[in-house]
Amino acid sequence: MYSQFIKELIDLPDVLIEKERKEGERWIFELSLPEQCPLCPVCLQRTTKMTRKKKQWMHGYAQRIGVFWIELPVERRRCCTCGMTFSTSYPGISPRSVATDVFQQWVAQSCIGTSIQAVARMLKLPYTTVERWFYTHAPSFLSNTIQPKAVCVDEFAFRKGHDYGVAVMDAETGEVYSIEAGKNEAAIRSALTCVSSSVQCVVSDLAPAMKKAIQGACPEAVHVVDYFHVIQLFTEALDRCRKYLAKGGKKHGNVRYVCCLLSQCPEKLTEEERQTVREWCKESDYLQVVYQSLQHFRYVSKSQGERQAKRRLEAWIHRYLFCTCSVVRAIAKALAKRTEEIISCILSPYSNGKMEGTNNKIKLIKRRGYGYRNIQRFALRVRLETATTLQ
Template sequence: MQSQFIKDLITLPGFLIHGERKEGERWIFELSLPPHCPICPTCFGRTTKISSKRKQWIHGYTNTVGLFWIELPIERRRCQACFLTFTVSYPGLPSHSIATESFQHWVAQLCIGKTIQEVARLLQLAYTTVERWFYQYAPALLPTSNPTVVCVDEFAFRKGHDYGVAVMDTQTRNVLSIASGKNEEAIVEALQPVASKVKYVVSDLAPAMRKAIEKVCPKAIHVLDHFHVIQLFTDALERCRKYLAKGGTKHGSVRRVCRLLSQRPEKLTEEERQEVRQWCQESAYLRDVYQALQHFRYVSKSQTRKQAETRLTQWFDRYLFSDCAAVRSIAKALITRRDAVLSCIVFSYSNGPMEGINNKIKLIKRRGYGYRNIQRFTLRVRLETSITF
């Protein structure tokens, strides 16, 4: 029973177990191969053994034992035909390493969700060794994906200074690529790996986003995020609220006024709707922006593309030459992105999941205390967002 337990623990069924011993704090399992005669790797002839020595590799870890090692004989052999001298190697046991490949792969998996320093302290290994194993085996852990709908958004490495662009698959919530910067070149670099497969691209209203998407994904449909479109109206309402000093300076009162102005009228009580009507009568600016917002929400309720096109055209005809400067500015900003706004109404894709991923990217950045280059940071983010243990 003990022998079977050791076989299950070591997971090397092709080797024979001769025993185990403890040297200091290390448990070592003595293994060997069944009797065999390795052939020459050049001429495939018979070989003879010249010398033999035993070598140890780290092979596993348990909470009670800690690291445990395996020990195997390493033979030097000579071919009887071509006289080639070589060292016998075993699959999965690198000759120039202190650990087996399975253990290195396990350590790379263990680093997902933890810092490399934390894993190195847990296993009592050198930080540089764990770091080398992680970046050697981590790329193989990345899943393959064929995204058809992606979200593109920027995030801050450091507010006001350094920014990056991330591309996420909306179906799997996996980050596909990251580029440094937030200009058109950075967005093009981030979209390049998925440009040939993607059909829909969701983004905000940044001009660089539109230019990069048209350049890299000319056949993809550009969909504006509905939240960012509505934000144009809510920002104008917030400026008006500050100018009219509605809500005072108390946080609770300000939040209440913002909610009444941005909420749909059907979700308000009769008293709240009457209060909003009174504010609109006091300010023509507030009335025009509020009416434009509610009319656009009516356009967003369109059931078919044809109905959406008709309603959107009517909206532009009404507000593109409005007396209110804020409404004209919003209409001009949307008419330059008419197709993307129409796709925003027709399709239900949103950039909301990407905003949550941005927060996770910032947490990974802070937890790692900086990364050597953008490639390693991208690898860490892709692993954290794509693999769940």
Template sequence: MSDLSITPYFPFARVVPVDQQVIEVETRVQSVITLAPAEGSWPICSVCGQESRRLHIYGTRQVRDLGLAHARVELVVPNRKLRCAGCQTIRTEGHDFLAPYRRSTLRFEQYVAGLCRHMSIKQVADHVGLDWHAVKEIDKRRLQREVGTPCYDGLQLLAVDEVAIHKGHTYLTTVLDLETGRIVWVGKGRTEATLASFFAELTPEQRKSIEAVASDMASGFRTAVEKACPHAAQVYDLFHVVAKYSREVVDVVRLEEAKKQDEAGRKLIKGSRYLLLKNAPNLLGSQKKALKELLAANQNLNTVYVLKDQLKRIWEYKHPAWARKALDQWCALAHASGIPALAKFAKSLCRHEKGIVNHCRYPIHTGRLEGINNKIKVIKRLAYGFRDDAYFILKIKGAFPGTLQPNPR
């Protein structure tokens, strides 16, 4: 050891550095630092923490630690076996800087876990020189400490939606606390049973505190909420209703009208999908002109387009009675149009009238959750997919902790 001691870099209790060897391994420098028990220090049990002076055998183990400058640091740590009076058996000594059976120090794991917040596992593994699986387990333990313990207290306004995670119609259902921005729960699937399993984890008091749930008009989600929280208001947001209208009305009528045209007219209508779906303020000058010509030439498409804009205005009402009246008027116009797809959609809206009108009392929606779902897809792409669904769910919760403090460790 030189006069410039490295001891301050290893402020560990009960051990001190006694030797350092610097070696070159391929393209990197490795520093192997040997730690020895401090003078007068006896080993403590790794299970009960009781000190023992009855040694069974003396040994060492090599673990990874934070680097020094450009050198990768390996610590040779005392690993004595002791006869523990408290446990009445032979135990391995414990260290406050090293978890039992780990191959790296706690501060090194903290460093690796911090990198995993911003980088993919592969990038972190390449950066620190660890195996991919070792990095994943470090990050998984960190997430388990921070968000692994569910916290369902104080839930009042929720949003529920599904996100596709694999090919073949594999989905996750996500539940968002709209007041804190926290992902409360994530479950595999998108059925009634999926959401019911979330409510099953809540106590009766926690379920009773839920005032409103925003979701799409999927029957599975609706039934699960009705059974678990019959007092809660279900709110169907504008985004999902308009998206459903676009699929079931605009696209259907557009294709039906295209079949009635000659080749030139068919080509024009088939290429007009995004003109009909886009919001008018987002259209370019040339697109506005093309849309105007299209609507003037086809009455059914004009009707469908106009009613789409009128449908959006229902969500602008603040009083339930006015919103209900506007919805009834819209449905009457849809039925009077004589367009089967439009009449069918209006019939569906009438069945979901209560959930649409509930937005007046609870102006909530799933827009924030839709944005979160897009970020979830980015997390998945960054990692090139996740083979461990439990770890993926923890990553999602860790990425959206909201304004609440992390769960106690």
């Protein structure tokens, strides 16, 4: 039973376990292979043994044992026909390495979800060694088949106010597929290249570069504008009006309370809160117009079909395109340029909400690594952290 446990721990079915020993804090398992005669790698003829020595490799990790080693004989052999000399090797074990491929892959997989430094401290290995193993084996964990039906595109900050990046994420699974440095049209189009063949729906914000890049990279996909960013145009306008009234000496109590009441649907408010909103709107014509335009747009967003949504949206744009309030006119002009995207926003079940949460996760990965100088390694780390399934 004891030998069977060691056999399962080592997980090398072709080897024979001779004995185990402990040297200091290291457990070493002495292994051997059945007698065999390796052929020459050049002429495939019989060879003879010249020298034989034992070599050790790190092979696994156990909770109470720590990192355990295996010891196998390495022979130096000579071909009887061509005189070629070579060292014998084992599958998955390089004679020049200090660890087996199985151990290196396990270490690389252990780094997913934590930092490389934490794994290096746990295993008492050099940081640079663990880092090299991670970036060597980690790409093999990712799937090469990328065929999403709907994706979300959004920008995030490497360094706020200075460096930005663009991320493309699966709208259904939340897996990030690509990251590119920059937030211009070329960067967005480059990020969408890996999903352009299969994507049917692309969700983004109202940035002009997003629209141009999506039309160029995914011309057959439906462009959906995120509903939150559309409503944000109205809430920002309401906030500006509220701040203008506050400068005039008219205080409205808690700022968060004011913004919350103005941006919420009237159906969700109590009668007392509705009365408070009416009093605020009476004090400013601009505030009243912005608030009414927001409620009318919410009525447009409740459309059930494409024809109804198009008819209501055209009526809304016709009503507020020449409004006396400049803020509402600017919103109407912005929506008039994106009529098809707004209709898709009303009818589509997808949004950028999951992408906004993933942006926060991307920033946490960046801070945990104290920044990344290599964008490819940063993208690899983000893909591994957000992947739903790994190979």
